[in-house]
Amino acid sequence: MNTCIRRARPEDAAAIAAVHVAAWQDAYAGLLPHGYLAELSQRRIAAGYGHGMLTRRGEEAVFVAETAADPRRIVGFASARKVRRTGLGGADFAEGEIETLYVLTDYRDRGIGRRLMRASAAHLAAIGCGSAMLWVLSGNNARFFYRHLGGRPVAREAIQVGGEAVEQTALAWNPIETLLAATAFTQES
Template structure:
């Protein structure tokens, strides 16, 4: 059995491990190998431990916790950091999904959707009307977000490990709508 719950400070080591493992699996070929190889469970765990020590920050972090394997996924959210053009927050309050990762062996079980739902509920509790998520444009996970109703609303170039990468933003403008996998009808 796997449950979605708010992260605790003692989850930091597990989140750090999942963070490194999923980045190395997801971004191989998309980000510099040297950057991915240099990632450290210890550094990521320390970073998450510091974040989870702050109650304000910790309230936006959730984990997928398997009763046998422990933490197998996580996500985090909070105030939007860099809103896409048109979602600048003047007329609406925009939140951001910062991270959402599930270990490869636990993907396609609905955990990503459940974690995203928990993040949206937190953003709604924080009075956000809209959620935005930035991701690498070449990341195939974009189809997951499109399938859950994410609308492509922006793009930008960011620099990671000295390499320019293209990113795209997805937005959900109604956080009350349940996240149900949409079937994309083929037109023929």
């Protein structure tokens, strides 16, 4: 199934939130408290994404993957910006950060995540970031995808999610060209 990657618009917020909730409930089952995942508010999350897109500055970008067969069906998204955190977890490791990357379960293993990563990396490079990073829960299987793309673990930290401590790992691509090369289109893609 063909998908296109494009910049998100504020009217995409509800569909982005639906992907966010579904992806969290799938990917984080067993890693985060069940009650926390069950109570994720699609409406609240949509409001946050909508507000963020309306007020974003040029250094921030959200990309969506939508199916070609049904152009309004958003099946994944990613967001990227210059790193905001200093010290452990941010500017020490990279200049740009991929904040989110979520793809619906039925659309995984089709190259959509790789293409969203490429759009994010290209955006970061375009705004002058020479390196990129992201955080992933250490128990999340997505860490293997990021490692396959050349992400190097650079830090770990404990965070609180839903009242429980979980570990997350920072992965970095320095220089950012390593991520751009790893996500480049090939005949096999």
